[in-house]
Amino acid sequence: MNDMVTTSAKVQPAATGRSLLRPSTEPLGWLRSEIDRLFEDFGVPVRSAFDFGMRSLVPMPALEMVDDDDAYRLTAELPGLSEKDVEIKVADGVLTFSGEKKETSERKEKDFMLSERRYGAFERQIALPKDVDPDAIKAQVKDGVLTVTLAKDKKAEAKVRKIQVQKA
Template identity: 30%
Template sequence: MSLIRRNNNDRGLVQNRGVDPFEVMRDFLQWDPFRELSRGVAGGAVTGFLPSFEVKETKNSYVFKADLPGVKQEDLNISLTGNRLTISGQRNEEKKDEGETHFVYERGFGSFSRSFSLPEGIDAEHVQADLKDGVLNVVVPKKPEVQPKRILIKGAHEGDTKANA
C-alpha cells in the first residue's frame, strides 16, 4: 500500500491506492469502541464474557432475552431490588489439555453482571425466568393498573338530546 500526495489543485487530499474503500467502511461501521473495554482484551485474546441482551416492552410486561451459550442455570443469579433488575453469572473456561495447540481462541469466559432500571408499576411478585437452549428469558409483568386502557370518546351527537332537537 502506498500513499501518494496529490498536487495543490487537489487541496492536499491523500489518495490511498490498493485499499478497498468499501472494506474500510464495513470495518468502521462494525467497530465498537467499548468492545475491548467490556470484554477485557489482553494481548489479542478475549478474556471476558459479556452477553448481548434484547429488551422489549409489550402490553403486559417487559421482556429481557440474553444469549448465554455454555452458561449453566446454577451459575446464574437474577435479582430484583426496587426497580433495578440485575442479571449476573459466569461462563467457565473449558479445561485445556497439555499438548493441545490452539490456533484461534476467541471465546470469552468469566463473570458478567448487567443491571436494568425498570419504570414504576412492575409486578415484582410474578417475575419469571427460564434458560432454554442457551437463551435466558426473563419476563417482568406490569401491574394491571399501569397497563394501557382504551378510553372511549363520546361524540357531540351521542347521548346529547339537545343536539338532536
C-alpha cells in the same frame, strides 16, 4: 548515563482499520503499547458474550426488551450457560443478572499433554419500568438464551400530569 529507548514497529492495519503495534521488549515500551491498544479498543463492541481472546474489555451479553400487553420480555444471549450459571436479583426497581462460565479441557496424547482453562464473568443492571410487579418476575434459560418475563402491575398507572405553560 543510561538512556532507555523504546520503539514500536507498525504492522499492517487490522480488518477493523486500527493499526497493530508490535510491543517493544523494554518494560516502558510494552506499557506504551498497552496504553495505545487501550485507546484504540475504546468503544469497540465485543464480538460475543464470552470473548476469551486478548481483549481487556469486560464482555456484556446482548439484550433485547419487548413490551407485550401484559408483560415486558427481556432476552439476553448467554451461549454455553445453563440455569445453574446465572443469578437474577431485583431490588429498588433494578434488575441485576450475572453469571460466569468456567471451562477446563485436558488432552493427553502420546508425546504431549494440553490443558486449557477459560473463565468469563458478567453482570448487567437494568432499571425496571415503574409498572413492573417485582413479585411476578419469572426467568428461564433455553438454548443459551435467558428470557426474563416482567409482569406488569395492573394497579400501577403511569403518573402523567400536564403542566400549563404560562406567558411570562
